[in-house]
Amino acid sequence: MTGAWPPPGVAVARAPDPADASPLDIDTDLVRTWLVQFLREEIERRRGFRRVVVGLSGGVDSALTAALCAEALGPEAVLALLLPYRTSSPWSREHARLVAKKFGIPTRTIDITRAVDGYLEEFEPEADGHRRGNVAARQRMIVLFDQAFKLSALPVGTGNKAERLLGYYTWHADDSPPVNPLGDLFKSQVWALARAVGVPAEVVDKPATADLIQGQTDEEDLGVTYPEADLILHHLISGHGPDDLVEAGFERKKVELVAGRLESTHWKRHLPTVAMLSPTAIGEWYLRPVDY
Amino acid sequence: MPLDIAIAQFRPSKGDLDATLDHCAEAILRAIGQESRPRLVVFPETALTGYFLEGGVREQAIAAQDLFEALNARVGGDADGLDIAIGFYERDERGIYNSALYATLGPGGGILHVHRKVFLATYGVFQEERFVEAGAGIRAFDGPPGRIALLICEDGFHSVSGTLAARDGASIILILSASPARGAAPGAGVPGNLVRWDALASAIATEHGVFVVVSQLVGFEGGKGFAGGSAAYDPRGHRLLAGPLWEEALLPVRVDLGEAARARTEEPLFSDLERSWTRLLVNSPGSGVRRPAPEDE
Structure with a gap:
């Protein structure tokens, strides 16, 4: 790209304006390359893994994550795990399959119903939808991490910046995987990038849902x-x-x-908050970066 | 007299000094094997270790002389007479610094200068003041190719750094940088920090009539991406080359240091500054010089 940069002066500070969403505009070509490089380096170079597992929910975040992983590592290095619960929408599974097919990613379906209900139905049948959603989310992570261990693969996370800032996820579930390409992208930026990458329109354009409770949508919930x-x-x-x-x-x-x-x-x-007792407390005094 | 430079846009093996020293030596040997053998190879900031070490600087910092000897031992006689500028965490008896070494390799060579980063980035994602000491000053030195100054990353964000280097006679300023990529707004095709670097380096070159070389680190460290995008500027502020994004590269650039004097003659901003420098300092707030009250003027 010798001599290829355009002149400087493209970044413009803007005052807040509800009608002006341009501060969220991204160069999708640049971000796509950026995240593909990120995945290659953080997974292969820094951690020495050749394969990844991604929980493919049928939603746009996991679809985009899987697509980026396939681009970074090759589709054969990605295993998409479909992890339905008995109340999951059939459309979620259909859309997950559509995404896997589009990007040539192998899939495996593991129904988590018996695992989740083994706890809930036997011990906590009165649990409300919120608790059931959390249990399902954590069960999905159990499967994701176990499958990753079995395959010597790394689990890749799919949470976006909006969810993270709103706290709209199950703690130590959706946020658990050690590498996450989308965590600094707002939802609208995820949509833009997903379109640019070629995630099927059915997945990008449908209302976002955690699909933890039947008929639930994120936006109604929030x-x-x-x-x-x-x-x-x-x-x-x-x-x-x-x-x-x-x-x-x-x-x-x-x-x-x-x-x-x-x-x-x-x-x-x-x-988690750890009681500090010494001048060598981990993460407070004893500071070493994650990739050191 | 043309000066051939190779910018080594470089990815260290983080925290593995031996592997990175080997990789530095490979880059040097590859550079001198090029058709136009460079006189000088410029590596980025913290090329020897990676940038984000936190407390790991204690384990990774080494003495400038040890770095010089380790590189010499690896490159052998083929690199005799080659100059290198390379960023590293430096240890001496007083502390640890974010430094840049300039040396001529080979038995007839030696260390010509060590610049310690003055402006330690300590905001947002940066925590340098927590782990390293600040350098005391900015000066130029006589290298075989000419009079040179070194700056490290945020040093270059302060216009006074370029001014001090130029006032000390530098005709070329080497900026060794490790700039984490941030900003993906449409328009430039590169991360926003590189757009800023482009403007800064071009401004330093234009204002002072000097060549500016910016060597950038490559690679991801804990999610922070060093995008590369090294560049060089002539004394009129024109970009001579732009390095690729996200990958290592050896970027050859030929400069004629005599061009600096010609540019300064054409547009004498630097001599204007020279003439006014002392007067400005004396008459500026904080100079310690008591200025006459308005009624006395």
Whole structure:
């Protein structure tokens, strides 16, 4: 690319504006290459793995993750695990198969119903949908990590930045895999990149759902759409306060909802709190990076 | 007199000094095997270890002399007389520094200069002040190819660094950088930090009438990606080359250091600065010089 850069001056600081989502615009070609390189280096070079396993839910995040892994490592190096529960939508499985076919990724289906119900139905039949969702999410991670161990593969995570900032995931479940390519992309950026990478439209355009509870959609659950939440989150973590955003024209109710979730879930984005007793406490005094 | 430089856009084996030294030697030998044998090979910041070491600098820092000897031992006589600039975590009796070594290889060579990073990045993802000491100053030195100055990454973000280097006579400034990629807005086709580097390095070159070479690290460290994108600029601020993204490269660039004097004559910004420098410092707030009250003027 000798001499190929365009001139500088393309980054423009913008004041918050609910009608202006351009701060979230990404160069999808650049990000695609960036993440493919990330996956190659973090999986192969740094950790010495040749294979990965991805839980393919039928949603856009895992579809994009699987597609990027296939591009980075070759589709044969990726195993897509379909891990339905008895209440999972049949469309989720159908869409997962569609994605696997599109990118040439081998699949294995492991129904987690008996594993989940072995606990819930015998010991906790009264558990509500929220608890059942958490148990299913954690069971999926048990399978994902065990399959990874069996295959000498690395589990790859699929959580996006919006979910992470909103705390909209099961702690130590969805966020467990050691490598995650999408964690710094808002949902609307995931959609843009998924379109650019060729994830089937059926998967990109459908309403996002964790599919933990029948008929549930993320946006109904959250009370705000992802494009709205993404933009509010972007401005909040860029240093604008909730009042600044309301003054700029954002809807107060949604700003407070998003800010509330953000502020109440910092704990979820950290490792467990450890009592520090010494000047060699791990992660406090004794500091070594993850790849050292 | 043309000066052939090879920018070694380089990926270390993080935390493995021996493997990385071997890889440095390979890059040097590959450079001198090129059709136009370079006089100088420029590696990036922390090329010897990787950048994000946190407390690992204690285990990975080495003395400048040890680095010089380790490289000499690996490259053998083929590299005699070759100059290198390379970034490393340096240990001496007083502490650990983020440093850049400039040396001429071979038995007739030796260490010509060690620059210790002055402006330690300590914000956002950076924590340098926590783990290394700051360098004391910025100066140029006489290398075989001409008068040279070294800067390390954030040093180059402060315009005063280029000014100090140029005032000390540098006609070429080598900036060794490890710049984690961030920013993916449409338009440039490269991460936003490289857009900023492009503007900064070009501005240093133009303002001071100097060549600027920016050697960038490559590779991912704990999710932070060093994208490469090394570059070189002539004294009029024109980019002479742009390195590839995400991969190692040996990037040859030929410069004529005499061009620096010609550019300064054409657009005498540097002599304007020279003329005004002392007066500006004396008359600026914080100089310690008591200025006359307005009614006395």
